[in-house]
Amino acid sequence: MAVGSEAASVSSAVRRWTLNLVLLAVALVWLGPYVWMVLGSFKTLSDFLQAPLAPLPSSFQLGAYRSVFQAIPIGRYLLNSTVMALLIAAIQIGLALPAGYALAKLRFVGRPMAFVTVMACLLIPAQVTFVPVFLMLAKVGLVNTMTALVLPFGASALGTFMVRQALLYVPDELIEAARMDGASELTIIYRLLGPMLVPTLVSLFLLSFVFHWNDYFWPLVMTTDETVRTMPLAVALLREQGTGVRWHIVMAGNVILSAPALAVFALAQKHLLRAVAARR
Amino acid sequence: MLRPRNRAHPYLMLAPTLVLLVVFFILPLGVAGYRSAFSWDLLTPPRYVGASNYTRLFASGELLRTLGTTLTFSLVVVIGSMLLGLLLAMAVNRPGKFVGFIRASVFSAYVVSWVSVALLWMWLLDANAGVVGRMFARLGIGESGLLAGPSTALYALAGVTVWKITGYSMVIFLAGLQDIPGEMYEAAALDGAGSWGRFWNVTWPLLRPTTAFVGTSSLIISFQAFDVVRVMTQGGPAGSTSVFVYAIYEHVFLNFRLGRASAMVIVFFCLLMMLTLLQLWAWRLGQRGFRER
Numbered sequence A: 001m002a003v004g005s006e007a008a009s010v011s012s013a014v015r016r017w018t019l020n021l022v023l024l025a026v027a028l029v030w031l032g033p034y035v036w037m038v039l040g041s042f043k044t045l046s047d048f049l050q051a052p053l054a055p056l057p058s059s060f061q062l063g064a065y066r067s068v069f070q071a072i073p074i075g076r077y078l079l080n081s082t083v084m085a086l087l088i089a090a091i092q093i094g095l096a097l098p099a100g101y102a103l104a105k106l107r108f109v110g111r112p113m114a115f116v117t118v119m120a121c122l123l124i125p126a127q128v129t130f131v132p133v134f135l136m137l138a139k140v141g142l143v144n145t146m147t148a149l150v151l152p153f154g155a156s157a158l159g160t161f162m163v164r165q166a167l168l169y170v171p172d173e174l175i176e177a178a179r180m181d182g183a184s185e186l187t188i189i190y191r192l193l194g195p196m197l198v199p200t201l202v203s204l205f206l207l208s209f210v211f212h213w214n215d216y217f218w219p220l221v222m223t224t225d226e227t228v229r230t231m232p233l234a235v236a237l238l239r240e241q242g243t244g245v246r247w248h249i250v251m252a253g254n255v256i257l258s259a260p261a262l263a264v265f266a267l268a269q270k271h272l273l274r275a276v277a278a279r280r
Numbered sequence B: 001m002l003r004p005r006n007r008a009h010p011y012l013m014l015a016p017t018l019v020l021l022v023v024f025f026i027l028p029l030g031v032a033g034y035r036s037a038f039s040w041d042l043l044t045p046p047r048y049v050g051a052s053n054y055t056r057l058f059a060s061g062e063l064l065r066t067l068g069t070t071l072t073f074s075l076v077v078v079i080g081s082m083l084l085g086l087l088l089a090m091a092v093n094r095p096g097k098f099v100g101f102i103r104a105s106v107f108s109a110y111v112v113s114w115v116s117v118a119l120l121w122m123w124l125l126d127a128n129a130g131v132v133g134r135m136f137a138r139l140g141i142g143e144s145g146l147l148a149g150p151s152t153a154l155y156a157l158a159g160v161t162v163w164k165i166t167g168y169s170m171v172i173f174l175a176g177l178q179d180i181p182g183e184m185y186e187a188a189a190l191d192g193a194g195s196w197g198r199f200w201n202v203t204w205p206l207l208r209p210t211t212a213f214v215g216t217s218s219l220i221i222s223f224q225a226f227d228v229v230r231v232m233t234q235g236g237p238a239g240s241t242s243v244f245v246y247a248i249y250e251h252v253f254l255n256f257r258l259g260r261a262s263a264m265v266i267v268f269f270c271l272l273m274m275l276t277l278l279q280l281w282a283w284r285l286g287q288r289g290f291r292e293r
Helices: A002-041 A045-050 A063-071 A074-105 A111-121 A126-139 A146-153 A157-167 A172-180 A185-196 A198-214 A217-222 A231-240 A247-267 A269-278 B009-035 B052-059 B062-091 B097-111 B114-124 B131-138 B153-179 B182-190 B195-223 B227-232 B244-253 B258-292
Strands: none
Touching: A002 A247, A002 B062, A002 B097, A002 B114, A002 B153, A045 A247, A063 A074, A063 A247, A074 A111, A074 A146, A074 A157, A074 A185, A074 A198, A074 A231, A074 A247, A074 B009, A111 A157, A111 B009, A126 A146, A126 A217, A126 B009, A126 B244, A126 B258, A146 A217, A146 B009, A157 A198, A157 B009, A172 A185, A185 A198, A185 B009, A198 A247, A198 A269, A198 B114, A217 A231, A231 A247, A231 B114, A231 B227, A247 A269, A247 B097, A247 B114, A269 B097, A269 B153, B009 B258, B052 B062, B052 B258, B062 B097, B062 B153, B062 B195, B062 B244, B062 B258, B097 B153, B114 B131, B114 B153, B114 B227, B153 B195, B153 B227, B182 B195, B195 B258, B227 B244, B244 B258
16 A cells, blocks of 8 residues: 555656646747847847857847847837827726716616627727728828827727726715715716726726737838837838848847837736736 | 716716727728728729629639638637647646746737737748747758748748737636636545546536637637738738738738728628627626536
């Protein structure tokens, strides 16, 4: 008996360690490419010509980053991306609060209709609307403006729905009491309910910020010059520029592009995971 | 539910949201439907052509070809990411720093932009300068580059997409696994079920709503693929990676055929609607499963 249970515990230890090794290999498959990207960004053209597959650069050089800054006005693109993503997230939160409040808490004619309209928009992606929207914005001269990048996403169907769902759990008495104290509806929405909904709003902010920071499709379609061009577009263009592909320069741009998204992920990992899992 | 203080209040609160949603989502869809009945190249005035944009799409074989490409791509992505996501979710479904690290590393690919991922893998898959590309070349697959071969490019793109979204399906599966009460496993163990038995009799049936949800949402994600195609292959080689959204984009910005593009938009939207209804059904299934427990 004793021998048998010892054998069982040995075999379970073997199994545990095999599993851990497999998981380590998994981590390598997912993290390896980033490490490769960062190492590649420190290489020089001659490194690439002499030993394209060498993991380490012959010496750590910042030349590729310098080339990125010389090739494109990256500061401007970073600013464009940041302003765009922040504006979209802020406007979405600002508009979703009153809309969600009306849908969750107020009795009025046409409420089901309004709710269905919001929900219907969840089903319509930008890939379906871009042609008419592009032509419409072109007609009023808004192509290549921040407005064209921000305004179409100012109202978020998902955000409105999230706020409405969260408000269903807030008791009516609380709002009635605030009304009794003489608080205006705007005060109730932004000062009383806003702070109570912080977890929902943080989820909305993270989902929205990461999505629009990363978005390639809409800025690609709505911009034709560099005035409001955003980071993903600029870095993708980096590859199309010049003769022959200079991977070290493209990877340097790629490091600058992916670092903010990864930083947000590192800082708000638990929250982001919860926000994604909650959408199921 | 409260009575509004002023009858206009609810409408004022909803107005900005509804106006933006109608102007930028609902109206454009209607406009696309209207334009699909015209032949228009932006330069000459639109000409009414009835349903001929649709019949041409069908008769020229473009619609079926694009649909076939998109479905092949989606099938590989959905099966690959679900299988990997489920296996990983089961492997990391325990507390601890180590598995937390594995979870975070797989999920990080979902957070990084499609452009980053596409550029990174373009380099890794390069026949000369890429580590992964070289490994495949040594095996005799895609010696001139996986992305350069008409028979391999679509699968390479699908592989990259699997790498990108497996973290998403893992997270959803993980949440589904954690909803399964531990007593179910204890009961199964008492009945003498081994780990296979526990998987087939407890995990799999109770996870079915989650599986349906992950399946339909990864189907929707893969149906909307554009960035990887635009960055990595531009629909080529020989049109072998021209998926739906890319084909629409090409009609608009390269061929200036707006009527044809609008017809494709409408067909694409109808397909997406069908997938969404499927997802709604999966979601309902999940809600019901949850209530029954």
